[in-house]
Amino acid sequence: MKPFADALLAWFDRHGRHDLPWQHPRDAYRVWLSEIMLQQTQVVTVVGYFERFVAALPDLRALAAAPEDQVLALWSGLGYYRRARFLHRAAQLCVERHGGELPRDFDALAALPGIGRSTAGAILAQAHGLRFSILDGNVKRVLARYHGIHGHPGTSAVEKQLWRHADEHTPAARVADYTQAIMDLGATVCTRGKPRCEACPLAAGCVARRDGLVAQLPSPKPTKATPVRATVMLILRDAHGRVLLERRGPQGVWSGLWSLPEAADIDSAWRDAKRHAHIDDAQALAPFVHVFSHYKLRVEPLLFDGATAPRGIADNPALRWCGTGELAALGLPAPVRKLLQQIEGTTA
Template sequence: MSAPLSSRLLRWFDRHGRKDLPWQQALDDGRRDAYRVWLSEVMLQQTQVATVIGYFQRFIDALPTLRDLAAADEDTVLALWSGLGYYRRARFLHRTAQICVEQHGGELPRDFDALRALPGIGRSTAGAILAQAHGLRFAILDGNVKRVLTRHHGIHGHPGESAVEKQLWLHAETHTPTSRVADYTQAIMDLGATLCMRARPRCEDCPLAGDCTAYRNDLTALLPNRKPGKSIPSRTTLMLILRDAHGRVLLERRGPQGVWSGLWSLPEAANPDIAWRTAQQHAQIDDAQMLTPFTHVFSHYRLNIEPLLFDRATAHRGIADNPQLRWCSSAELAALGLPAPVRTLLQTIV
């Protein structure tokens, strides 16, 4: 094809691209808000646009500016993030906002190296902020872009491998135009999300099909190569739901290490005997009811959860003196950062 890849993508974007996403809202000077771009980029990591929109709007309604995010307490930030998973990203957002207030005048810096130095901002996220908010020529390489470029150039090997990723970055930088950079970055992401999908790509509608190596050689089902598989281990835990006569539930803040670190969750136990002893340490109890078990899948293991309900528990006095424990009403639960499976579980009984 004689026309550059970027020109074909931009023509396609003008007709079919997504231009009404909430983070594309322009400021008075016509630019996009760097804070919104940044927030959307972090939320969109491993999460689809359709899922993110609701979370994004709720987050922006509560914390409309970077300074608002910096001033918020961690529980508020985690509660707004609850359901998106990967809570470390929310903590990085919070800390980065605080650093920007302390060191960058309450704004995300416009310098690439300064952005990369902030917690949770990698090469692609920094490029997206500068390209979409400021129109600067920086490449991006998220999951959708990797898939488009891998197929177009016929690159074999898993995109997460360093040698493959290096090739992809070279192509990403080569194809990024000098003008309409914000539209181009959105266009190539949109192409990957709406046409060049992992399964059943719509190659007949793609503006790049004419010189796409994967399409020409019938490799779209093979590329990108999948990551070599390995078995995912499982573990089982009992989650203790202590509910008092007022309908309040006992929560415990998790430690700084491990999964769901720092979030409010339910006390856990490895077996029924430990579960009873743990429950008795926190409250006076009479009986327990085993609720329906379920499984929550993380990226690296499966967690089999067996909920154990201790109804009409009477709190011991010492609970009030322990900052890592608290009795919460259903209204208070909504304002806390809870792991998604814990929130879903409590919504079925509270």
């Protein structure tokens, strides 16, 4: 056993996380689902979503056969919805090409939508005990500090160094536990802010700790001003309390989700509202800002109560009038779902 891995596994046996829902059982489907959910999302948030997802879609074939609306509804609130669409498509490809199972061949697995090198390694290591290294955000932070690697981990040169170290530290035995251990260390001890170096099993060999560089490593991504975009969301509500939803197109951050119709400004919003329904008046609701990873979206909601749908709108598959009871079964962007919940009690 290599010294790095030996120390890490000894720590894991005493302090690691052994009761995560995807560890019991730790099969390929559950590991894969957890890895995709954990991208850009913390464990404390993922656990509830994971349990609901596997209760509804317990295996790969169930996921492949599920309608997209169900998959997106189960994902709703986790964000980064491309992950859910890739997950769904990958399951369908596994049914078509791999006998309904995730392939154990690394290249075939990494070629599936949304998986890639690190996720493929995590699946093969944790589900099958095969010796493959991983390099998620937590692992990058641990290795950058331990080896004193400067430069943003997102650059190809730095990432290449980190992969080399990840591979050299991965042991031949207990690969599943080691993979979980190094992720746990980054998530609970070698954290981004306020790392607990005194509790770290690797502290004795850590370059960043030795040189006083823990706060500087890994090097941050060069900053630039966050752009702000603006939109007007149209809430067209009829006398029965139903609201008009529009399915987003294949491009954009909420692609494929059901959302509220949007317009660039108030004048355009009125024109679009008249095109969608017969309306009389509107109420401007409190604007809010939703933060994405690369920009901020300033939303001005405009509520049109007592709207009536013109003939022909039912012929458009991208538009539908939905009652409150129907919303839970649809994939909605989190801020849209929250907005609709907030206005539910207002007078229709």
